Amino acid sequence: MIKTPLLTTLVVNTPSGPVPGRPTIRDVPSEDSPSQDAPHSEAGRMGGMSRREPAGCPCGLPAPYRDCCGRFHRGEGAAPTAELLMRSRFAAFSVGDEAYLLRTWHPATRPASVGLDRKVRWVRLEVLETARGTVLHTDGTVRFRAHYVERGREGTMEEHSRFVRLDGRWVYEGALGPAAL
Ligand SMILES: [Zn+2]
Numbered sequence: 001m002i003k004t005p006l007l008t009t010l011v012v013n014t015p016s017g018p019v020p021g022r023p024t025i026r027d028v029p030s031e032d033s034p035s036q037d038a039p040h041s042e043a044g045r046m047g048g049m050s051r052r053e054p055a056g057c058p059c060g061l062p063a064p065y066r067d068c069c070g071r072f073h074r075g076e077g078a079a080p081t082a083e084l085l086m087r088s089r090f091a092a093f094s095v096g097d098e099a100y101l102l103r104t105w106h107p108a109t110r111p112a113s114v115g116l117d118r119k120v121r122w123v124r125l126e127v128l129e130t131a132r133g134t135v136l137h138t139d140g141t142v143r144f145r146a147h148y149v150e151r152g153r154e155g156t157m158e159e160h161s162r163f164v165r166l167d168g169r170w171v172y173e174g175a176l177g178p179a180a181l
Contacts, residue, residue, distance in 0.1 A: 058125070065095070069088040083133060085172065094122040101114045105171060119150055120149070122147070127143075137165070142161050162175070
């Protein structure tokens with residue numbers, strides 16, 4: 001069983017019961033090699049050919065992945081707020097970018113590996129509440145609900161995450177209390 005705090009922790013639990021797959025889950029990018037192949041930015045323009053092109057970024061923002069969280073995953077910039085870091089980490093789960101998840105994890109709480117479960121597809125994120133975490137702060141929290149599909153079944157998990165700024169960059173520190181489904 002997976003024991004990492006963010007997102008993967010509760011996958012093993014049965015959340016709200018099986019729900020018939022909805023068309024929206026097909027909007028999720030299913031790239032086989034996300035971060036490494038990201039630099040050729042024209043790849044995203046090829047939507048409609050062999051692979052499905054989502055309307056926006058997996059994090060839920062309207063910009064295309066390559067212009068949104070893809071920039072952070074490629075190391076072309078750092079998320080300026082705790083919420084954007086949280087979104088970019090969800091997007092990293094969605095595209096399978098473990099390296100990004102690890103380097104945006106506080107060293108004190110970072111696991112040796114994330115152990116991404118390929119059977120789980122992270123399909124949608126809802127940011128429910130944010131506190132502090134702006135460009136003016138050095139800490140902040142984000143409460144979110146993440147939607148996933150595992151073996152054709154939809155589920156959700158919620159977490160209230162704490163983020164801190166370390167050497168100028170936001171990192172994920174951990175969850176505040178037990179997550180509630
Ligand atoms: Zn994004």
